[in-house]
Amino acid sequence: MASDVRTIETADVAYLDHGGRPLAMRLFFPDGDGPFPAVIDLHGGAWNRGDLTTCRDRDEALAKAGLVAAAIDFRHAGDGYPTSLADINYAIRWLKAHAGEYRVDADRVGLSGQSSGGHLAMLAAMRPDDPRYAAIPLDGVSGEYDARVRCVGMSWPVINPLSRYRHAKRVQARAEPPGWVAEIPECHDRYWVTEEAMAEGNPTLALERGEAVETPPALWVQGRPDEVHDYRDLDSDVDEPERFARNYRAAGGEIEVLYIDQATRSSPTSFEPLARFFNRHLAG
Numbered sequence: 001m002a003s004d005v006r007t008i009e010t011a012d013v014a015y016l017d018h019g020g021r022p023l024a025m026r027l028f029f030p031d032g033d034g035p036f037p038a039v040i041d042l043h044g045g046a047w048n049r050g051d052l053t054t055c056r057d058r059d060e061a062l063a064k065a066g067l068v069a070a071a072i073d074f075r076h077a078g079d080g081y082p083t084s085l086a087d088i089n090y091a092i093r094w095l096k097a098h099a100g101e102y103r104v105d106a107d108r109v110g111l112s113g114q115s116s117g118g119h120l121a122m123l124a125a126m127r128p129d130d131p132r133y134a135a136i137p138l139d140g141v142s143g144e145y146d147a148r149v150r151c152v153g154m155s156w157p158v159i160n161p162l163s164r165y166r167h168a169k170r171v172q173a174r175a176e177p178p179g180w181v182a183e184i185p186e187c188h189d190r191y192w193v194t195e196e197a198m199a200e201g202n203p204t205l206a207l208e209r210g211e212a213v214e215t216p217p218a219l220w221v222q223g224r225p226d227e228v229h230d231y232r233d234l235d236s237d238v239d240e241p242e243r244f245a246r247n248y249r250a251a252g253g254e255i256e257v258l259y260i261d262q263a264t265r266s267s268p269t270s271f272e273p274l275a276r277f278f279n280r281h282l283a284g
Contacts, residue, residue, distance in 0.1 A: 118157025
């Protein structure tokens, strides 16, 4: 194991290989022998960009709070939906199966994700037994491991891919569209291909369809103002965070929506509430 310049102990491992395309997991460890609760962390990037390195600051904060944080790479972009979910489902099972090697308590695992990663975290938690998501067998280990998690902490998730796609298209049509929207519709098209897929792989609409899903305790950290993630869909009477939270609670889930200053979102302003949330819900 190696230590980075900020003294957080880390370990890199290839947790999955797709025909010569290895996928990496980077673990951040707290001090001590453990076993510790663990949080698998998913990067953002509109399902097209980014990698596990963008999770570093958040995961260092989680490790300093006594959690093993595991940032992962997963298939995205042109590999398309639902490949990301298959990799994430496998990563949860893999970490549980190898918990003893990495000072992890396999019974105390949560999910974290930012932006599109927040969407993937919630969808993976809601559908741990979906046969498409659980399609990759966990070979070479003894015992049975599932992809259920104890809780989900989301940082400004794209919780509703279909509404965000249509929102971005409307914004893109303005006389002077803001810079954030430049490639967003194209990213949706590349990963999702169709609006039908955006509706199917959609935590908000799954709840509104009455789908039978898991509803572990959840936290949504949302910066304001944030037109990219905090907007009102034409089909809703409330903004997307409140729409999802209302549906989640109606389905029996516990969720808090925490609003913070957008200018400070990538800082302890968001990291500390996440750490408190995970420590509370991953307690022994």
